[in-house]
Amino acid sequence: MNKTQGNGQVLTEQEMLEKETAIQNSNPFCVHNYCEVVDVKKDYAEVRLKLVPESMNFRGTVHGGAYFTMADVCSGMVCRTDGRVYATQHASVEYVRAVSGGVLTGRGTVIHRGRTSCLVEVRITTEEDKLAFLGTFQFACIGG
Numbered sequence: 384m385n386k387t388q389g390n391g392q393v394l395t396e397q398e399m400l401e402k403e404t405a406i407q408n409s410n411p412f413c414v415h416n417y418c419e420v421v422d423v424k425k426d427y428a429e430v431r432l433k434l435v436p437e438s439m440n441f442r443g444t445v446h447g448g449a450y451f452t453m454a455d456v457c458s459g460m461v462c463r464t465d466g467r468v469y470a471t472q473h474a475s476v477e478y479v480r481a482v483s484g485g486v487l488t489g490r491g492t493v494i495h496r497g498r499t500s501c502l503v504e505v506r507i508t509t510e511e512d513k514l515a516f517l518g519t520f521q522f523a524c525i526g527g
Contacts, residue, residue, distance in 0.1 A: 427491065469522035
C-alpha cells in the first residue's frame, strides 16, 4: 500500500518502515532504552523491547518508565504515518501487569485522526500475549 506524505511524496509500507527505523536508530533516547521498530503501516506501528536489567525497577519488574517510553515511541510512529510532524500532548495510561523478563511488544493504532491532532491507542503485551500496559496518547500536529 502506498501512503502520500504531507509533502506529496508517496511512500510504500516498506519505505515507511525503513524511514522510522532510521529515525529510531538515530535517536539516542530510543537506542539507550532498547526500543526496536518491528513494523510500520498506515495508522499502525509495532515496537519491541527485549528486557534488560536497565528496564527493571528495584523489585525486578519492568519500570513504569520503560512501558511509557515504549508506548510513546510507538504512538509517535503511528501518528507520523500520514507524513506530518507531531508532539505528544497528553497521555492516559494503565499499568496492567508486572512483568519480570522476556520480550514486550507494543502495538499502536489510530483511534482518531483530525486536522490538528491524532489520538492513538497502544497495547503492550508479553510473549504470552498477556496485556501488560494500555495507553491512549493525544498528539498535536506541529508541521508537515
